[in-house]
Amino acid sequence: MAEVELTVRVLRGPARASAAGGRYETYTLRADAGWSLLDVLEALQAGPAPDLMYRHSCHHASCGTCALRVDGRERLACLTTVGQIAAGRLGERTGHGKDYRLPRGARAAVTLEPLRSFPVLGDLAADFAEFFGKLDAVEADLVAARGEEATHFEHCITCGACMSACPIVASDLEYLGPAPLALALRGLQDPTKTGSDARRLAAADQPHGVWRCHHVFECTAACPAGVDPGQALMELRARLVRRRLGWREGARR
Amino acid sequence: MGERGYSVWAWLLQAFTGLLLVVLVALHMVANHFAKRGLLTYRDVAALFADPYWLVLQLALLFAVIYHGLNGLRAVILDAGLSPAGARRLDWALFALGAAMAAYGVGLALSIGGWLGSR
Ligand code: HEM
Ligand code: HEM
Ligand code: SF4
Numbered sequence: 001m002a003e004v005e006l007t008v009r010v011l012r013g014p015a016r017a018s019a020a021g022g023r024y025e026t027y028t029l030r031a032d033a034g035w036s037l038l039d040v041l042e043a044l045q046a047g048p049a050p051d052l053m054y055r056h057s058c059h060h061a062s063c064g065t066c067a068l069r070v071d072g073r074e075r076l077a078c079l080t081t082v083g084q085i086a087a088g089r090l091g092e093r094t095g096h097g098k099d100y101r102l103p104r105g106a107r108a109a110v111t112l113e114p115l116r117s118f119p120v121l122g123d124l125a126a127d128f129a130e131f132f133g134k135l136d137a138v139e140a141d142l143v144a145a146r147g148e149e150a151t152h153f154e155h156c157i158t159c160g161a162c163m164s165a166c167p168i169v170a171s172d173l174e175y176l177g178p179a180p181l182a183l184a185l186r187g188l189q190d191p192t193k194t195g196s197d198a199r200r201l202a203a204a205d206q207p208h209g210v211w212r213c214h215h216v217f218e219c220t221a222a223c224p225a226g227v228d229p230g231q232a233l234m235e236l237r238a239r240l241v242r243r244r245l246g247w248r249e250g251a252r253r
Numbered sequence: 254m255g256e257r258g259y260s261v262w263a264w265l266l267q268a269f270t271g272l273l274l275v276v277l278v279a280l281h282m283v284a285n286h287f288a289k290r291g292l293l294t295y296r297d298v299a300a301l302f303a304d305p306y307w308l309v310l311q312l313a314l315l316f317a318v319i320y321h322g323l324n325g326l327r328a329v330i331l332d333a334g335l336s337p338a339g340a341r342r343l344d345w346a347l348f349a350l351g352a353a354m355a356a357y358g359v360g361l362a363l364s365i366g367g368w369l370g371s372r
């Protein structure tokens with residue numbers, strides 16, 4: 001694989017309420033085009049920035065801990081490769097397994113920032129406590145399904161990318177946001193009937209709930225797991241409307 | 254905002270008036286430019302509002318655009334993250350503004366159309 005001379009600009013800062021307070025530090029390193037951003041961050045930690053804070057666990061798009069903003073775009077660090085950055089292909093879900101045919105001696109620059117609208121624990125590590133609180137409000141945790149039908153209900157890895165991308169969350173931090181609302185719908189559709197549908201509906205149908213969405217669909221664009229929270233939100237609205245009109249649920253799904 | 258919010262109705266009516274606007278704005282264009290000879294003079298406008306069918310359509314446009322516009326404005330202002338009390342004050346202020354606009358528009362339409370007697 002080709003080597004890239006990568007200049008990384010990282011928004012660094014102590015714990016703070018928003019990303020506004022930090023300062024950018026710039027590092028340059030030689031990176032293999034096949035490296036993920038987690039490899040890059042590890043190399044920085046092993047070298048010039050031993051105190052760099054970021055979160056990760058699984059390295060394969062399952063745990064949902066490594067989301068951050070790459071050149072202003074919400075990305076999983078583990079799915080984003082150096083080659084992809086150098087080729088300017090951040091719109092693709094992942095750079096793994098692709099040969100971008102980079103020229104010898106390729107150079108690239110990238111800016112890394114923590115997720116928006118989250119309190120920051122330090123550097124690139126976002127604090128998920130409030131986000132998880134919103135997920136609890138819609139009873140997002142389902143008991144593992146025993147039947148065959150529930151397989152497609154587990155796409156969301158609660159990475160927070162959609163929350164960071166959503167401009168409504170950014171202006172109204174109390175807004176429940178895309179992932180919690182998508183998971184509220186998932187709960188309602190769950191054939192194993194785990195949790196309280198009444199609580200999910202009540203959480204969605206409150207002033208900071210599903211009605212605040214302006215259909216920007218940045219959440220759907222940002223989601224690395226194909227959840228399509230924007231569509232889920234519209235479906236949730238339709239359900240609430242049908243319910244209030246007293247129409248029977250079922251005919252449509 | 255109430256415990257069992259009325260947001261569900263507010264949104265349904267927003268979508269409904271949005272759809273209605275497609276039709277009514279088109280008819281408004283027809284009235285302005287095509288029907289009879291279009292609305293070239295004040296006399297043409299007065300004649301249009303004297304016609305009960307056009308009067309009803311124009312008033313429907315008036316109500317639809319006032320509701321749709323102000324409720325849309327409400328959605329945008331709520332993004333500032335108002336307190337429940339602030340949101341309630343906003344609702345009342347927009348309601349009062351809408352009522353005033355509707356009253357003025359209806360009064361104007363009726364007086365131009367000669368429905369109020371004297372003129
Ligand atoms: C170039 C564009 C427009 C022109 C030249 C125009 C012109 C007029 C005229 C001449 C009238 C009085 C006669 C009538 O009712 O047809 C009127 C009334 C009205 N227009 Fe327009 N209009 C335009 C666009 C719009 C749009 C885009 C809307 C709303 C979406 C609108 C809403 C109304 C309403 C609600 C009334 C009735 C007012 C009342 O009841 O007192 N107009 N317009
Ligand atoms: C062709 C006619 C129109 C259609 C079909 C239409 C449709 C819609 C729909 C479906 C929404 C979103 C409702 C929701 O899901 O929250 C909306 C929002 C809105 N509309 Fe219209 N509309 C029309 C004309 C207008 C006009 C003439 C105005 C200005 C007076 C206007 C102002 C707004 C505003 C301010 C919003 C809120 C924007 C937001 O929630 O981000 N619309 N419209
Ligand atoms: S909906 Fe998508 S972007 Fe949002 S938390 Fe779940 S996986 Fe992440």
Ligand code: FES
Pocket residue numbers: 056057058059060061062063064065066067076077078079
């Ligand atoms: S490290 Fe688990 S999703 Fe990226």
